[in-house]
Amino acid sequence: MRTEAVKSSASRVRGPKPGSLPWLLKKQLLWQWQALTGGQRKGVYIALAVLILAVLGGYFALRSLLADLPLNAPLPDLALGPVLLAQAFLLTLMLSAAVRASLVTLFTRGDLDLLLQSPIPPRVVLASRALGVALSAALPAGLLVVPLTLALLVLGVWRGGVGLPLWWLSASLLASSAGLWLTLGLVRVLGVRRTRTVSAVLGALFGAGIFLGTQWANFSGGRGRGQQPSAVFEALSSFAPGRGNWPDREAWLWLPARAAWLEPLPALLLVLLSVSVFAVSVLALTRQFVNGAQEVAAPEGRVRHSRTPPGKLRFASGSRATLLKEWRLIGRDPELLSRTLLQLVYLLPLLFSVTRGGGGLRAAGGTGVILLTASLTAALAHLTLNAEDAPDLLISAPRSPAALRRDKWLAAVIPTVLLGLVALTVLALRGALGTSHTFFLLPLLLLGTGGTALMVLWQPLPVRRADAFKRSQRAPLINTVLTLLFQGGLSATAFAASSGAVWGLATLGLAVLALAVAYALRRSDVR
């Protein structure tokens, strides 16, 4: 009786079939929407209405002016190269985001256990999560694609206005497929835990891929001074169909650029390719996904690290014990590892340039060291001071909070000061910094690292360590502004010091003022 009643009521419910992919997506989107507050929903409606009105208004206002221009003609050959390069840049952003998002989206516990033990096929669960990865991949590129699309629509360039978002969606599907293959492949070889570290590093490297590409000449040493801009422009201008050794317009190489301009065949091929690759990826990776989910659910232990000697234990006391604890946690944080690596990726070309370049570049060397060590200190201090996983343990201990804060501050500052000292020594030994300049930079290094860590200390933002670098856990705007002013001011002072410019004192004053304001606005740890 009861079963029949349930069946009859279910048959009356309209919408996607329960357990299907559309049903699951609808539920998840609905929950996301319900998670917004009334004000936020209102904001979304207003933003959409304003956007639509602005686009329509702009379109009709400009229609008469632009009517005679051939705005929807096929994209000229000369434009295909730059468009393709821009697409490659956006694709690396998407790939970076997809690799970073894959592991989290696929294996975050949340409702994963519920979904996998329900009768819903695992491929449906994976498909819904993979679409989540695609969304994560699309977002960073959207910051460029969406405004450009809106501008194209306002101008009445409907081929670009429709083709560009179509390419964007296709590219996000391809990027998410690549992210899934890479992540699940790594999970198969390395296991989930190690993949966390490796995928964080890979995500960072993909993100920096374009930058590294542009800096290749610095590494290879192939450029002479003064030749760089012209060589780059020459290479760019020859990157077009039929020029140099590049194939003609009909070749597959130019297909993404033509698809973004809504040329029918390339656009159709791109959409079919991306959807097929995505569907095949989901089908092929379902088993691996289920295995990975089971591994996540199982205890993660048996992780051995060789630093603990097998014999008797040797402990440190007091402050040293706190420093060791903080440094161990820092050293075992994959997100921090990827961030540090990323900073080094950006630092290395700078150092190469500095040791080869002239006065301006030499000045940039010291400036870069001051800026990057301060920036790294901010990340470390956020971990040591804010991301404390057992705050109750510290509060219930007799050790004074002031002593603990000092130890945690030191744990963030000591490594970066040492790193800065090494960098300055290398620069000085290679002749990139003069002796007096180096000695002037030393107090700036100490002030930059120590002051940055103090700013984190004065504006506590308690977070779980696992959430330390999530976007939702960002510091208030005023903290960010003060930190930027402080670090920017000190970096400018370091730059001015290379030529003995007096304006460096003004930027130093600005940095100290920012530090003083941060002190005046200091809060206690309300935890």
Next chain:
Amino acid sequence: MSAPTPTTSEIAALELRGLHKSFAGRAAVSGLSLSVRPGELYALLGPNGAGKTTTIRMIAGLTKPDSGEAFIYGHSVQHDAQAAKQVLAYLPDDPLLYGKLSAPEYLEFVAGLWGMDAAQAAPEAERLLKWLNLWDHRTERVEGFSRGMKQKLAMAGALIHRPRLLLLDEPLTGLDAAASRQVKDALRQYVDDGGAVVLTTHILEVAERMAERIGIIGGGQLIAEGTPEELLERTETHTLEDAFLSLTGLDVPHTEVEVL
């Protein structure tokens, strides 16, 4: 089990005087006063939301009372926190651990927090890890431990600095039978050696078998206090479960199981 240093027995290990705490206008603890002697295991029982955890957190200095005061061996938690905390260990139901550290690294940090000398802390940590069957896992990170192993490590962390008062919030949660027995034996020995224990538990048999005295709180107030025998006598019941239900006024709903 390491014996706490004996002290003058006149001083209460724990004394609460009229503790009050409200959250958003609702009283969680309302005028709670009790005393625990050295060498006594005191079980704090009460239904969900009775104020047990709030009370424990106020004793540990984690929550500030609105009024009233807590004394640990004569030291006020509010006014002489460092001295009070020096002899206290707090073990919550969700262990205070660091997933990325190994067990010895965790104990090294905890010993450092309590100002222990490294030369004393290392052998004590080794002894505790061996005693709790964690020695073979000493090179593994805590994030891979089972719930029971984590609970045992937290117990080692609580004991390493040889506290004289142990605050335990649901200490047997997640432990298997052997580990549970091990912890119970350890607590008994600790109490026999002169230490004081205040524990909260929902497992009434544990309280009945282990506690010298039981305090039952409801609505943030101490409803009844005494030895298990005194509570049975007062309620004219035969089991602590019946006595607890009678004192707290909890009614067990009749369960109907529908067979499909």
